[in-house]
Amino acid sequence: MTTWAAFLWGGLASSSLLLGQALAGPLAGSRKTVGLLMGFGAGTLVSAVGYQLVPEVSFQHGIGVGIAFLLGAVTYSLADRVVDRQGGGERQDLDVQPDTGSPWAMFIGALLDGIPESFVLGITLALGGTIDAAFLAAVFVSNIPQGVAGTISLQAAGTTSRRVFWIWTILTLASAGVAAAGFLLADHLTNEGIYAEAFAGGAVLTMLADSMMPEAFQHGGRSVGLVTVLGYLVAAALAVAQ
Secondary structure, eight states: OOHHHHHHHHHHHHTHHHHHHHHHHHHTTOHHHHHHHHHHHHHHHHHHIIIIISOGGGGGGOHHHHHHHHHHHHHHHHHHHHHIIIIITTTTOTTOOTTOSOHHHHHHHHHHHHHHHHHHHHHHHHHHSSOOHHHHHHHHHHHHHHHHHHHHHHHHTTOOHHHHHHHHHHHHHHHHHHHHHHHHHGGGSGGGGHHHHHHHHHHHHHHIIIIIHHHHHHHHGGGHHHHHHHHHHHHHHHHHHO
């Protein structure tokens, strides 16, 4: 595998944001469907955290893994607060009011959401020699509802469809670059990247609890719990089948 391969895989995982934009129009009037998609995507990411990022065996390396996991959560939480104060808090809000929020802050927030996933994708590709299909699928699927919700929020903030397309395109390229960076830095990480993966796992889990799951339950209703479990099982089955 090469750095370019990591770049391409990272771009592929994030490219589903564009698919989310394409679905935003047809799904704009069906908040429940989007909420259910969010629940399914959240389930796949929870599975990825448990199976790929911070599996039970990681904790055999000592308390450092737990500290890294907590630091990832705290770092994401603090950065997310900064973005929210600048107008990016509505980036996954399906009920955002017209002309509220900042498109630039929403872009930074979406990038913040995707950095841990892309970085880990590059690390696992470098250390494993092959792409982790289960983790790739989890990231790809979870980005679809984020693309739908993000598109709705950006358009409500006054962003044209053309600009939304370029925002997602730039974000896809940025995520690809982060994956390439993870690939290049993998050899310099201690314990085969276990601490870096734990850090990312804490960030991803915090993102899910802070923004994705609340929106999913608000709009998807009580069925979201079942759909989330389904997403978890699908991602878990892929992880075990590898």
